Amino acid sequence: MEKRSSTDRLDKLREKIEQLRTGGDEFGAGVEYDDVVELVQELETYQAELLQANEDLRETHEKLERVGRKYFDLYDLAPVGYLTLNRDGLITGANLSAAGLLEMLRGRLVGRLLSGFIHAESRSDYLHLLQEIRSDGDPASSDVRLTATGDELRYAKLNISPAPESFEMGNELWVTLTDISDLKRLEKERQDLNRSLGRYSRRLEASNRELEAFSYSVSHDLRAPLRSVGGFAEALREEAGEKLDERTRGYLDRIVEASGHMQQIVDGLLSLSRLTRADLRRTRVDLAEHARKVVAVLQEQEPERSVTFLIPNRLIVEGDNNMLQVALDNLISNAWKFTRECDVARIELGETSQAGHQVIYMRDNGMGFDARHAEKIFEPFQQAHRQDKGNGIGVGLAIVRRVINRHGGRIWAEGQKGLGTTISFTLSEGTKE
Amino acid sequence: MQTQPVMLVEDNDFDRGLTCFVFDQEHVLNDVVLSRNGEEAVDYLFGDGDSAESGLLPALVILDLNMPGIGGIDVLKRIRADQRTSRVPVVVFTSSDDAGDRAASFAEGATDFIIKSGSHRKFADAVRKMVAEWLTVNCSKSKRGDDAD
Incomplete structure (x- = not known):
């Protein structure tokens, strides 16, 4: 107007x-x-x-x-490549980012098939996507590998949707391309790392098994000759002992004693090794009931000792019955051994709770240990009281720890020299060995 | 009437030596048939050799399990399969603590399954018990007068 x-x-x-x-x-x-x-x-x-x-x-x-x-x-200049395609997949328009991703001048892109820019390994995925959108019209996306002039691998997330009806180019397809090359590269690096980590851990497991099998077979094979040494040394002492003088008889005593000690070491190694190989079957176990049995045996062996035992009526845990019995045997025997010098010996088995976990403890008022060695006492053949004779071979707590570790639990010791020892453990936290 | 021997099937020199030492202490060494492996045991029991001629089948077999060649379980199977020996008590005496070995032994008809102790004293005790067992078997057989099956 x-x-x-x-x-x-x-x-x-x-x-x-x-x-x-x-x-x-x-x-x-x-x-x-x-x-x-x-x-x-x-x-x-x-x-x-x-x-x-x-x-x-x-x-x-x-x-x-x-x-x-x-x-x-x-x-x-959007960080994402925009393309429009006609129904045949020919490029009808593109932004500069798309041209950059497809490594071609924008002017030359128009009229080319987008599939030509998609690497052979992803092409069928893309064509499938294109076919689907033509049939059902639902937006779809896929990660595709792009062709690249250089050495580096180029990947993009490809989104494809029909242009809105209201839009002038209602018959076209809109495509966005997001560069995910870095993501893919990182993902691949992560996968590679995981794979090599897996390889290392498998190798570690294998060499652990090998070591375990070696230690088992060595200890196993040592038993027969060791029995022979001990048996015949003792036979010699019995049959010829009277003909020997005190000094040479002493030599024989030492052989018998040493072979007995070594037999215990080898048996300890075998028990440790068996605990590692055995299957773990969790059931409800009453530790109190088993503790009373162990105590009865100990009291029968040394009836002259007077020890006060504090054991609850029931102490239910979830764990492997056989392994827990082995652990309890060792814990109680230890406590029994290390309260030998006490006037009023007292040994207590009980439970408490820590951060929602059931904690079992074995407490005695025996000789205790140097708190600086709280970790060391769980190592095999590390004795807290090396100077004391006849205290076994120091594999007991190592066995207990292996049992706890097999259960995925945690074990720790508290104590002071001369003021008793408390060994505590859980059966369900931490990581399995 | 002849005493039926005790048969020891053991491939480990040390264990055979220690077991024989206990036999000697118990004064039964002269009644022992020694087999150093499964082949020797099978040969004695089922070959054309000694036992067939003399009719001296063992009254008790002490059998090791892990042996090269014919293993303990195979020997046990042969003993149970033969009518002449099927009722001879066989005590498996092994260092294996494997539950599978134990189950297999009983499944094949072992009379007992005893694990060798690492301690020479407990080992010797176990052998003495087997000697006592052998004496009991022999004694009851002598009384019944059926010294050969």
């Missing part, structure tokens, strides 16, 4: 000028002065309006340019 009226006005002005021109002679006679003045005024008004319109136009143009720049920033 605006345009129409402004054209009309221009036409009218032209008409007036024509009339004025044709109305007079060449000297202007016959032209009314007032008419001319009026016309000039009209022309001046018109010129001012034109200037204003021109200014408006310039502003509109600037606005458009800003919108254009914004569009460029948003579309072309």
